[in-house]
Amino acid sequence: MTHHSLDLKVLPKDFLWGVATAAYQIEGATWANGRGCSIWDTYCRTPGKVYEAHNGDVACDHYHRWEEDLDLMKELGIDSYRFSVAWPRIFPRGCGEVEPRGLDFYDRLVDGILRRGLVPMCTLYHWDLPQELEDRGGWPERDVADHFADYAETVLRRLGDRLPLIVTFNEPYCICFNGYYNGSQAPGRKNLRLTHHAAHTLNRAHVLAMDRIRAYAPGAKAGIVMNTTLALPATDRPEDRVAAELLMDWEDRLFLDPLFRGRYPESLYRHVPESMPEIREGDLDPVRGEPDFFGLNYYFPSYVVADPTRPIPLRLVDAPAGPRTAMGWCIVPSGLTELLLRLRDEYAIETFYITENGSAWNDVLEDGAVHDEERQKFLVDHLGAVIEAVKQGVDVRGYYAWSVYDNFEWTFGFAKRFGLYYTDYPTQRRIPKDSARLYKRIVEEHRTENLSQRC
Template sequence: MLNFSPSSVLADGGFIFGKYSEQTGLNEIAYCMNVTSESNSDPTERLVPFTRHEFGEDFCWGTVTAAFQIEGAVRSGGRGASIWDVFSHKKGKIKNGHHADVACDFYNRYEADLEMVAEMGFSEFRFSLSWSRILPTGTGEINPEGVDFYNQVIDKCVSLGIKPWVTLYHWDLPQALEVQGGWKNRKIINWFAEYATLCATLFGDRVKNWIVLNEPMAVAALGYTTGLHAPGKKGLWNFLPVVHHLAMCQAEGGRILRDLVPDAYIGTAISCSFIEPFTNDLKDLRAAQRADAVMNRLFIEPALGLGYPIDAFAYLGGIKKYMQAGDAERLRFDFDFIGLQNYFGVTVKHSYLAPVLWLKEVPAKLRNVPVTAMGWEVKPDGVYNILCQFAQYKGIKEIIVSESGAAYHDLVENGEVHDKERAAYFALYLEQVLRAKREGINIKGYLVWSLMDNFEWAEGYNARFGLVHVDFETQKRTIKTSGKWFARLLKNE
């Protein structure tokens, strides 16, 4: 999941993507189910303006996780270190000094956790592979214990009637590759090809649904430009080479999966927000176009053969410095679907104090709009608008909402977690997804972030997104009201 907003740029050219307000979760959206946080009623008992059948019988309903955020066991089973292992143990990088050494202990508890996926009625489970658990040094010698672990996870999914969706890369680059330059080093195209080839060969007999990269913009912006995420690199000069190498790997991974996995359904996952200008002033309109180029267009358009969106953000023209002969064609891959990951709305205005992007985000709290516990704007029609925007690309065949969700301040009361705001959030967002589908947009699924509360990157364990509450001291799981709401929806009760 992407903790990203295009707030401003420092005078020295370094990107800054904003800090989040400490506002509490919202009750404002709960009106959609006639529920407030003070109400004792159970929103799972209330009707919503749709049934699962209206989305189509072939619509995919699933939950999402990521290896580093849930697995734990970072020194077990032959796993090598990742950039997040190193980064999360550096002082001041993660809120409250949290780390993911244990996380949700999914490595040891995956069977019971997958049974909860089935219990809530989901038919799909999206998870990522830890590159360093399979290849501890990033290339070369394979770790059989890591391979065996993922074989067990996949086999458990199959036994439960759950389709496994594998994400090849969800931010946890092997540290052994980072010391060689990581995503800045063009050699990563070959490193990633070796890894993708191995995964396709090992798991492609049972896994048919694949996502190549998860939110590459987060890797480039937060990992190598602002330093807010691992590996903690700072500097605008890192941005363009990292973007290009990610985009090259996005297409190369797709080609490898196409060649090696029969009947594969292949996509990539892009973090998206519908961008709105604060006013209709020409400067604000142009600021919105630049933000859209970076947040929404930067990785989809090269894959479609359209090149980088230099038309809206001239700075991207500098990426030509890192391109070699044949790259323009190699950036292109005909994906079966595009995964759109949408959480919040973004409003921007022109700013002379923000060189390069020349814009800043207008905070939600200043616009008197509902927000989540992380201060993210709740904007249901935003998912509708971004779906419509991406549907205009002729090269996109199908769309999966591959992540969507919200963090709230969940409390366990008498053994239950009544996260009514989150249940309302999903009702509102799904209503807008259905609206787009009814208008002819080929949306094939909705995957919820997240199955359970987990290590939420720089937020540590402070941000809870799960349908399942996790007590990180005891590892006790509790299905929340939102999880029960999905169970009612999906089981037609």
């Protein structure tokens, strides 16, 4: 088993050690108790979109097994569980009629989390837009922001008194770019103008949802989760350095600038003015929308070169040779440190959580065990990168491993495994991998160090 040399005492005493999941990836029970259809239910049924036509109909059957899943988290020794609420469980058609059985499920779940002494971090939107809203235009349509705010209010009126940490959106970049630009995820559309309009609706929806959180969960800390790109020039050429900055504008400042500055990056109006949305009075308000914390998901950096033949003159290229996960993603732990420093310095962000970090490997279950050396190394190296950022003055309050167990990995179906626990899908057994034991040990050591410092 991997041994670590992490300087855990650098981390705050009340640092939250957690795991993260998303509703569509684990819950299953997609047609149970009045849940409506989501864009992922539809996308999974579109031929050729998802590996071997896998879908989330059963997934990890968490909807029926949540008690034992929470016991498993308790056993892991963590402090916090980040989960998401499925919008179609609450409003099967996206708006209008509320489904009380959906609220009942999350009510029981939150109580179960608290009963085990865990801190719930609730994500209001992790990609499962109700299909009926998509049929009416989806995220590019302004009114989806209003429907989202109403959905958020409905959830918060029921759960808000027990949620210390609330996230509005998970990964706006993926929602807009993968959903509406390159079509690689639900709903699978391909149009730059729709992408930027979706981004604007989402940025506006965040502001509206923050208003509702302040009103209906006044004791909560609220934020947003982004998989901010660490854009690196593929060469030392000045034009590639410019392209890397432009990629940050396009993929990240498209969401960061409205959030913190109330406007969009100037470069986008220069390159693609016809695709930019109309901004109305009050749409973007960095005062109302200011997050209490910033959730960062980090997996890998992006390498970019200039390409003057494209409307936005850049192109992503393969990472340099080096280690890669089973997803083909390059492994650059120092990128996490660099990204935290960049975000803190550019936007004066005070409080961070690492809300997702993890890796997929070709895990093999042998004699009831999974010896996942690579995942353990990935975990230790990236925790080391967090510790390095903390040493440089970044206020990181917690780390959430992705994921607690193997689950439905979007377009990769069940072919990719990110879990600390191995999911045996035919039996739904969760089997701890060596990485789960390592994570438990790290959490325990951090706790022990705090106790000895207090004595």
